[in-house]
Amino acid sequence: MLDGADLIALESRFGADNYKPLDVVLASGKGVWVTDIDGKRYLDCLSAYSAVNQGHCHPRILAALTEQAARLTLTSRAFRNDQLGLFYEELAALTNSHKVLPMNSGAEAVETAIKAVRKWGYEIKGVPEGAAEIIVCADNFHGRTLAIVSFSTDPEARGGFGPFVPGFKVIPFGDAAALEAAITPNTVAFLVEPIQGEAGVVIPPAGYLARVREICSATGVMLILDEIQTGLGRTGKMLAEEHDGVEADVTLVGKALGGGFYPVSAVLSNTDVLGTLKPGQHGSTFGGNPLACAVARAALRVLVEERLVERSAEMGxxxxxxxxxxxxxxxxxIRGRGLMLAVEIHAEAGAARPVVEALRDQGILAKDTHGQTIRLSPPLVISRDEIDWAxxxxxxxxx
Structure with a gap:
């Protein structure tokens, strides 16, 4: 039987070297706990970047997965299935959305939103063809596709991948005046994270999103909030936008939408934006498949019925x-909102990576980011006793 070192060696031999994971080989999980191949338990303080908000292997989501998998898994969107409409209805009601477009990964949702707002800009706003601009923020993280890294400010994400996709303008995060100054008649959207997760759980100044909403409304610019990490309970609200009392024109959700079982994402919007997409103009073979829809419906029910959003606020x-x-x-x-927390280490105290490795040795799995920051985002099912232990x-x- 292969041990952990053998499995790590196999990854090194056959896998692309595009990640630098902690050297722990996990074999099982339940709730907030994961167990490695040698039987050692760890408290998961990353939650697969918030994809496991409901906890590992939640029994209700597992039951929905196995029941649907035994019945029907994939039809493609060439045909209809008995889960998609119900998924639309339940997700729209929960997020106060008019239209839903299902995809698989978070990056696909971002790409979909970019396409949709550009099309809206040309067909509804009257922007000259090929001139649409989307404003984004420095230190953003929205995925790793070519279009997305085209507006990244991370040299590691961009280096060696050009030529890049045009049509993006970068401004500082948390600076509403910079947004107002950057808008032109060709601006179709402002794409922003309510809290910058990969940048180190960076929270904008109080009132920022409310002012951003005012500016976008006044100038006819679509506000796109990337809630793929912050959404579905992570910050102590169903959507992080609720902390500021605003509603985006386009909201992106994913990760926890699949409950840690299956990749599911969605673009939530008004009819103006998604109504511009006609048959054949955008789609996905797996997007909206019956297995994904059944899993997502169960994942949403768990969040609501087990009051995990409220639990995130309290435990956070x-x-x-x-x-x-x-x-x-x-x-x-120390900063954060809900169970999206971060500990920033002084530069003179060294990098965060050795701290994360020491935490692993103590039985806690966390993630370092941007050199000095440790992210702590356990599943929302965590208890006070487990927090005290951590x-x-x-x-x-x-x-």
């Missing part, structure tokens, strides 16, 4: 307060 506040009580000269800042070990490492 508790976790954040516990982190703030730790006295360590290594810590520069805090003891985090304090041990930080001190």
């Amino acid at each position: 506040a508790y976790f954040k307060a516990g982190l703030e009580s730790i006295r360590s000269n290594r810590v520069r800042e 805090l003891e070990r985090i304090e041990t490492v930080l001190r």
